[in-house]
Amino acid sequence: MTRTYDSRKRILVTGGAGFLGSHLCDRLLAQGHEVLCVDNLFTGNKRNIYHLHSNPLFEFMRHDVTFPLYIEVDEIYNLACPASPVHYQHDPVQTTKTSVLGAINMLGLAKRLKCKVLQASTSEVYGDPLVHPQTETYWGNVNPLGPRSCYDEGKRCAETLFFDYHRQIGLEIKVARIFNTYGPRMHEADGRVVSNFVVQALGGDPITIFGDGQQTRSFCYVDDLVDGLIRLMETDQTVTGPINLGNPVEFTIRELAEAVLKLTDSKAQLVFSDLPADDPRQRRPDITLAQQELNWNPKIELNDGLPETISYFRKLLAEL
Template sequence: MTRRERPVSRVLVAGGAGFVGARLCARLLLNGSDVICVDNLQTGHISNISTLECMPGFSFIKHDITVPLRVNGRIDEIYNLACPASPPRYQINPVHTLKTSVLGALNLLGLARAKGARILQASTSEIYGDPQSSPQTEGYHGNVNPVGPRSCYDEGKRAAETLFRDYGIQHGVTTKIARIFNTYGPGMAPDDGRVVSNFIIQAISGNPISIYGDGSQTRSFCYVDDLLDALMLLMATPHEVSYPVNLGNDGEFTIAELAKIVLAKTGSTANIIYSPIPVDDPQQRRPDLTLARRVLNWEPKVTLNDGLDQTIPWFRAQLKAGTRLPEVVA
């Protein structure tokens, strides 16, 4: 039986031209689904999906999900990955960031209800704020500053989780909530602004590595392919799995350790410089993955060392191809 003779799932990916979204679109297409990629291109890029545009079953809609979206035909699944995810990007227009999380969630939930589709919200470890408990379990309610410079993103994602949970109960929509911890890998935008891309760009460009604070704060880094596996497994869970599930890698590294690893892997002799730590920057971030292991039968496979071995050459290739890498400063 050919692909077109089989029932084909039709999946909408909001934020599908972004780093994670574009790779998710590619994975879904390879698995035999038709894919509708929706993106306003605020932080996503057409170049991320350029190789997909000629593939059967792929379509692109330029649209901002703060405005209701109409799509003809059936939709079986919706992934909501639409929102800038790094502080330098979501702080450019904080009101729009908040609207994307709240109004965007409502609009896509309404579309899921109208189409009878299941829907997954890409939430974030940022809902835990600067945690006073580690590792962070899904039952930890967080320590978030509601009026700080990061609150447009943190509180927006918290509100979106509430909407997904309550909308699912009230309207019978199958909803999923993925609390995603720091994700990295090939395909990250050079100007992404997060620590992995910053350090790699600085190292291969011969610029000093910029560390905020003394570098003792910790993060846990998940390779993008591991995350994609988890997202698709979560989407396929039964209706009753409507509660948040942490997705990430529970290996914990200080920022200073990450800097030293990147310097060693790139062969850079750049110095490390220190700057004041930003307001509300979390001091510790590590997921408790007990629930993901039990519910999804999943755990991350790619170590930080192996993931960086895949990621650093990608940035080198961008530099060799003439892509202008941003000057990253503290």
């Protein structure tokens, strides 16, 4: 799509060198916008955006969102925060600061610029849910003192800040609650179940399943998720969210492991380990609101998205 100078937006993507952020940068550039990618590269990686540096509409800035940012943009996508337990538990204090101070700084920037700002929240705000599937009206079952709290409560506080800015000064906000997302550019050592299983299978290592493998997750391919984020940002000011974005098709962890083994043609064995503290037993989004407000439905099934993800990791591991 070719945009004129008048229709082109300058868009900030924090966390833009990460898994989700880099795909979002791709899509926004393909739409003809200018993109300012901001990342401190704690979990993001330059290889995710290397292919974009020759694009004159793309700019990268190394910056930590816990510090203010003095720039001029038309829209803000705030994706900055470690999103896997391995990474967000590495420095839990910094994780909370990234969610809370990052939200404060991006909201302050949006207030000054009078522009839309989207918060990438998470299904983790529901904790270990007592309601299934999870709707946006559910307040959650979160342990505020556990090892996952830095992320869960940090994201919950960020949502609070977004809605208080909206109520207090009328700031135009969008809040997306993102459920398990997978695809190319996932970090090979992020500890998330899809990347874990694929890397282990390709390496011929045993597939490690925590618990009995009967806990469930719903897996959304990254292209579908990015489409949902952009559709949410493009809604009018009456739509604030929170809106669940995820694939409502539910799989047990054991089913995922068996699918990965089949697609990689691996003979690796399944091994079972203790379930981590506060690990949710069930996770599936109710996406009725996204269907109604965004006309959004995920299109890519797990059997179609997994081969793309496996192909990415096969190439990556060969290069490492």
